[in-house]
Amino acid sequence: MPILLSSFLTFAAAALAEIAGCFAFWAWLKLGKSVLWLGPGFFSLVLFAYLLTLIPSDYAGRAYAAYGGIYIVASLLWLWLAEGRRPDVWDLTGGALAVIAATIILFAPRGS
Numbered sequence: 001m002p003i004l005l006s007s008f009l010t011f012a013a014a015a016l017a018e019i020a021g022c023f024a025f026w027a028w029l030k031l032g033k034s035v036l037w038l039g040p041g042f043f044s045l046v047l048f049a050y051l052l053t054l055i056p057s058d059y060a061g062r063a064y065a066a067y068g069g070i071y072i073v074a075s076l077l078w079l080w081l082a083e084g085r086r087p088d089v090w091d092l093t094g095g096a097l098a099v100i101a102a103t104i105i106l107f108a109p110r111g112s
Helices: 003-030 035-052 060-081 089-107
Strands: none
Touching: 003 035, 003 060, 035 060, 060 089
16 A cells, blocks of 8 residues: 555544544533543544554654644544534635645655
8 A cells, every 4th residue: 555545544543533532531521421431532542642653754743743634634524524513614725734734744855
């Protein structure tokens, strides 16, 4: 699998895991759900951290910065699909810019 596609899929899985984990805490604290939501939430956050280690980058900070762009788009999808609020043109424009920025950060040619 090409590295760009592989990285994108890993970032997408990490974003889903992070959003699910954070939403479990949100549901418990803000929506009055059971404390039992924290078990799967904690597992999701651990999975998120593990998935980021699979990104082909020599530096954690660079992988995290690039991930931020994918996280923004995943959050907008969550807003639409899970919360029923359709992203507006500004959300979509910001998301597109974030993905472009993430691609530049992760795949820009660098010297040794």
